[in-house]
Each structure stands twice: as C-alpha cells, then as structure tokens.
Amino acid sequence: MHNFALIGAAGFIAPRHLKAIKETGNTLLAALDPFDSVGIMDSYFPDAAFFTEPERFDRHLDKLRRSGNGHIDYVSICSPNYLHDAHIRMALRNGAHAICEKPIVLNPWNVDTLMEIEKESGRNIYTILQLRHHPAIIALKDKVDKGLNPQILKSSNPQINKSYDIDLTYITSRGAWYHRSWKGDLEKSGGVATNIGVHFFDMLTWVFGPAKENVVHVNEADRASGFLQLENARVRWFLSINRNHLPEQAKAAGKTTFRSLMMNGEEVEFSDGFTDLHTVSYKNIIDGKGYGLADARPSIYIVHSIRNKKPIGKTGEYHPFVK
Numbered sequence: 001m002h003n004f005a006l007i008g009a010a011g012f013i014a015p016r017h018l019k020a021i022k023e024t025g026n027t028l029l030a031a032l033d034p035f036d037s038v039g040i041m042d043s044y045f046p047d048a049a050f051f052t053e054p055e056r057f058d059r060h061l062d063k064l065r066r067s068g069n070g071h072i073d074y075v076s077i078c079s080p081n082y083l084h085d086a087h088i089r090m091a092l093r094n095g096a097h098a099i100c101e102k103p104i105v106l107n108p109w110n111v112d113t114l115m116e117i118e119k120e121s122g123r124n125i126y127t128i129l130q131l132r133h134h135p136a137i138i139a140l141k142d143k144v145d146k147g148l149n150p151q152i153l154k155s156s157n158p159q160i161n162k163s164y165d166i167d168l169t170y171i172t173s174r175g176a177w178y179h180r181s182w183k184g185d186l187e188k189s190g191g192v193a194t195n196i197g198v199h200f201f202d203m204l205t206w207v208f209g210p211a212k213e214n215v216v217h218v219n220e221a222d223r224a225s226g227f228l229q230l231e232n233a234r235v236r237w238f239l240s241i242n243r244n245h246l247p248e249q250a251k252a253a254g255k256t257t258f259r260s261l262m263m264n265g266e267e268v269e270f271s272d273g274f275t276d277l278h279t280v281s282y283k284n285i286i287d288g289k290g291y292g293l294a295d296a297r298p299s300i301y302i303v304h305s306i307r308n309k310k311p312i313g314k315t316g317e318y319h320p321f322v323k
Contacts, residue, residue: 001025001026001027002026002027002073002074002286003026003027003029003064003070003071003072003073003074004021004026004027004028004029004072004073004074004075004076005028005029005030005031005032005057005061005072005074005075005076005091005096006018006021006028006030006031006032006075006076006077006078007031007032007033007057007075007076007077007078007079007087007090008032008033008077008078008079008080008101009031009032009033009038009040009041009050009078010033010035010036010037010038011033011078011079011080013078013101014033014038014040014078015040016278017076017078017099017101017278018040018041018043018044018045019044019278019279020278020279020281020282021044021045021076021282022044022045023279023282024279024282024283024286026074026286027045028041028044028045028048029048029049029064029070029072030048030049030050030051030057030060030061030064030072031045031048031049031050031051032050032051032052032054032057033050033052034052034053035052036050036052038050054090058090058094061075061090061094061096062094065094065095071095072094072095072096073096073097074091074096074097074098074099074285075087075090075091075094075096075097075098075099076099076100077091077098077099077100077101078101080182080183080188080189081103081106081182081188081189081190081194081195082106082182082187082188082189084100084101084103084104084105084106085105085106085110085114087100088100088104088105088114088125089114089117091123092117092118092121092123092125093121095121095123096123097123097124097125097126097285098123098124098125098126099126099127099128099282099285099290100125100126100127100128101127101128102127102128102129102198102199102202102296102299103190103194103195103198103296103299103300103303104125104127104293104296104300105300106190106194106300106304107300107304108297108300108301108304111293111296111297111300114293115293115294118293124290124292125292125293126285126290126291126292127291127292127293127295127296128278128281128291129199129202129203129206129281129291129295129296130199130277130278130280130281131199131200131202131203131206131270131277132202132203132206132291133277133280133281133284134270134277136268136269136270137203137207137270140207140263140268141206141207144164144207144208144232148232163232163233163234164208164232164233164234164263164264165233165234165263165264165265166204166208166233166234166235166236166261166262166263167235167236167237167260167261167262167319167320168200168204168235168236168237168238168260168261168262169237169238169258169259169260169261169262169319169321170196170197170200170238170239170240170258170259170260171238171239171240171241171242171243171245171246171250171257171258171259172196172240172241172256172257173241173242173243173246173256173257174241174242178241179221179222183195184221186307190303190304190307191219191221191224191306191307192219192220192221192222192223192224192239192240192241193219193224193226193239193303193306193307194303194306194307196239196241197224197237197239197303198299198300198302198303199299200237200239201228201298201299201302201303202295202296202298202299204228204230204233204235205230205298205299205302207233208230208231208232208233208235209230209231209232209233210230210231210298211228211229211230211298211301211302212229212230212231213227213228213229214226214227214228214229214302214305214306214309215227215228215309215312215316215317216306216309216310216311216312217311217312217313217314217315217316217318217319217322218311218313218322219306219307219309219311222240222241222242223238223239223240223241223242223245224238224239224240224306225237225238225239225318225319225321225322226306226318226319227316227317227318227319228302234317236317236318236319236320237319238319238321238322240321243256245321246258259271
C-alpha cells in the first residue's frame with residue numbers, strides 16, 4: 001500500500017483520482033483545496049487530513065516525511081493548469097513522486113526545467129494520458145503501425161509514408177461560468193485548445209507520429225480549429241465548448257457532448273470506455289510503466305504553438321465546422 005496526497009480535491013477531475021487511488025489498493029493521507037466543498041472525499045477517504053491553505057498542507061507533508069510515519073509516496077495533482085508546475089515541485093520537494101493531470105505544464109520550457117528537478121530529486125513526474133489506455137485507440141494504433149510496417153505487410157508495394165486523412169471533432173458544452181473561472185483565463189488554462197484538446201493531440205501524435213506543420217484557422221474564447229501535418233496523417237481538428245456548435249443530430253438526441261474521429265472517411269468509435277482509464281493509468285504508474293515528461297512534451301509543444309500562432313481564417317485545409 002502506498003500513501004497518497006492530493007492537490008485540487010474540489011476540482012472536476014478529482015473524483016477519478018480518488019477512485020483510482022482506492023481501486024489500486026492505496027490510501028489518501030492528506031488533501032488540499034482552497035475550496036472546502038469536498039464531501040466527495042467521504043465516499044473514498046473520510047479520514048484523510050484536509051487543508052485549504054497550501055502552506056499548512058506543505059508543512060504537513062514535511063512533518064510526515066521527517067517523522068518517517070506516513071511518508072507520502074505520491075502526490076496527485078488536479079489543480080488548475082497554471083499551478084501544475086509549482087505543485088509538482090512541492091511534491092518532489094517533499095520526497096514524493098508526482099502524478100499530474102494534463103496538461104502537465106503550459107509551456108515547453110517548463111518541461112525542460114522539471115526534467116532537471118526530477119533528476120536532482122530522484123523522484124519521478126508522471127502525467128495522465130488516458131487515451132493511450134483506451135482499447136479503441138490502442139487498436140487504432142496497432143492498425144496504423146501494421147499498415148506502415150513492410151515486414152508485417154509482406155507486400156512488394158508496402159504503404160510506406162502513407163498519410164491518413166483525419167477529422168477530429170470534440171464539442172463539450174460549458175455554461176457561462178466557464179468564462180468566469182480560471183478555465184476561461186488564457187494565462188491560467190492555456191485556452192480551449194490546451195484545456196480540452198491537449199490529450200487529443202497527444203493521442204494523435206502517439207498514433208500517427210510527430211507534428212511537421214501546425215496551422216491555426218480559428219482561436220477564440222469558445223472554440224479553436226486548425227490543421228496538423230503529422231508524420232503519417234493530415235489532421236483537421238475542431239474543439240469547442242459552445243453548445244451552439246453541436247451538430248443537429250446531437251442536439252436532437254439531447255446530447256451536450258459530441259466526439260468524433262474520422263479516418264479516411266470512416267468513424268473510429270471511442271465515445272465510451274473513459275470512466276476507468278484513470279485507474280488503468282494509476283496501475284501502470286505504480287508498476288513503473290507510467291507516462292512522464294518526455295511523453296507529454298510533443299503535445300505541450302503543439303498547444304503552445306497553437307496559442308501563439310495568428311489564425312488565418314477559412315484558408316487551406318480547414319475543418320468543415322469552421323464554416
């Protein structure tokens with residue numbers, strides 16, 4: 001059994017981490033959040049110490065470390081994006097490994113600095129890239145890998161350098177509150193492409209290879225869209241938090257979320273199967289097979305570039321939803 005602490009206990013994603021800690025047979029000793037609406041903890045770890053001030057939380061972790069009784073092995077980080085870097089450092093400073101939600105940081109240079117701190121501390125920094133554990137995405141990667149491997153194809157005309165045509169669409173409705181929260185603050189969340197899209201960009205580069213070209217067509221407070229040329233795919237992508245952008249069939253069905261991945265005109269179905277992926281991620285991390293800074297780096301570069309590029313509008317290879 002490992003001892004955990006958790007930062008961001010009142011956040012949207014915290015219940016998945018609490019569930020993962022419980023289901024992997026571990027225990028939570030302490031939690032932090034400036035907001036005290038954390039009744040969800042009663043369902044998992046009612047005896048965990050709770051703090052609303054980071055200074056007292058940090059002191060508590062230090063006391064546990066120095067006492068040798070209840071030393072924290074892992075700190076799970078579910079805080080707002082712009083605080084991830086600082087909270088990872090807090091975890092390592094207290095002799096714990098860090099498990100951080102995506103995006104692990106907002107800027108590429110933060111990755112480089114954390115890699116140095118990781119080496120100095122002797123502790124590991126992990127991130128949650130749950131789509132890499134999704135059965136449908138694993139099957140897709142296997143299919144693509146086989147389609148690009150001449151040894152598997154055993155053909156006189158192997159499909160080397162084949163480029164797949166991808167349309168990625170993700171619309172997840174958010175209310176007016178979103179723009180008043182840290183998520184609506186570009187400096188704190190990184191914007192829509194970072195906040196709701198970074199794990200899709202990670203998945204795409206994991207399956208189809210690194211990015212060669214990155215074009216932004218639209219980048220607004222409620223939507224972003226662009227084109228990515230990957231090593232083995234041409235990707236048109238569209239991300240939105242505006243319910244008005246939902247396709248008519250989703251509206252008619254009363255749905256508030258629409259997720260679609262089209263490959264060469266065929267739908268890759270991966271709408272279900274998300275609920276247990278954090279637990280799978282935790283199992284891999286505890287077994288020493290978790291994803292770290294080097295794995296997260298490509299998607300951090302992509303979203304940072306999107307954030308800093310000037311949108312070109314309806315020009316070139318733009319997603320149909322841009323219309």
